[in-house]
Amino acid sequence: MNLPNKLTMLRMALVPFFVFFTLADFIPHHLLIAGLIFGAASYTDHLDGKIARRDHLITNFGKLMDPLADKIMVMSALVCFVSTGFTNVWFVLLIMVREFAVTSIRLIAVENGKVIPANNWGKAKTVSQIIAICVIFFLQYLLELDGLGILALPVRDTLQVVFGWVGFALMGIAALLAVVSGVIYAKDSAALFREK
Numbered sequence: 001m002n003l004p005n006k007l008t009m010l011r012m013a014l015v016p017f018f019v020f021f022t023l024a025d026f027i028p029h030h031l032l033i034a035g036l037i038f039g040a041a042s043y044t045d046h047l048d049g050k051i052a053r054r055d056h057l058i059t060n061f062g063k064l065m066d067p068l069a070d071k072i073m074v075m076s077a078l079v080c081f082v083s084t085g086f087t088n089v090w091f092v093l094l095i096m097v098r099e100f101a102v103t104s105i106r107l108i109a110v111e112n113g114k115v116i117p118a119n120n121w122g123k124a125k126t127v128s129q130i131i132a133i134c135v136i137f138f139l140q141y142l143l144e145l146d147g148l149g150i151l152a153l154p155v156r157d158t159l160q161v162v163f164g165w166v167g168f169a170l171m172g173i174a175a176l177l178a179v180v181s182g183v184i185y186a187k188d189s190a191a192l193f194r195e196k
Helices: 003-023 030-054 060-084 089-111 120-147 156-188 190-195
Strands: none
Touching: 003 030, 003 060, 030 060, 030 120, 060 089, 060 120, 089 120, 089 156, 120 156, 156 190
């Protein structure tokens, strides 16, 4: 297994750890730890693609597993966010439906001997989701610090509402990009369905 594929597998291996710390509200600074693990996992996504392109290590395994690792990482964070009340369930459902639809399209393509790599819309969708998740981790950690008495936030209740709206807006953008990229994948793959 080459280095980019090892980084992809590492990203998947980090998922249980950031899920644990996201939900472990009995541990002080748990959101900081979860956010740092998620950030490190997200960086492996950038790094594995960069190394694969630079060293000509692009493989079919990587083309399939890299997007799957992204989906597992992002969806795990979003499910945790729904559980903790950090995001809107409808955005997460839209993103999940898109992910299942695109994965289904990819499976049909594999049956036809084709591999559909991520396109620019899919990459923009992933980046928007990672940014939204990282910002939400950061804003919620500020509230956690205030709750621990380490950081005295002025007008905490107002900031909690503002932070909620910022997270809502970022997740709304991520959900919109997910839907748009999903429609583009479906349109670009229409020939696969006509062949069946």
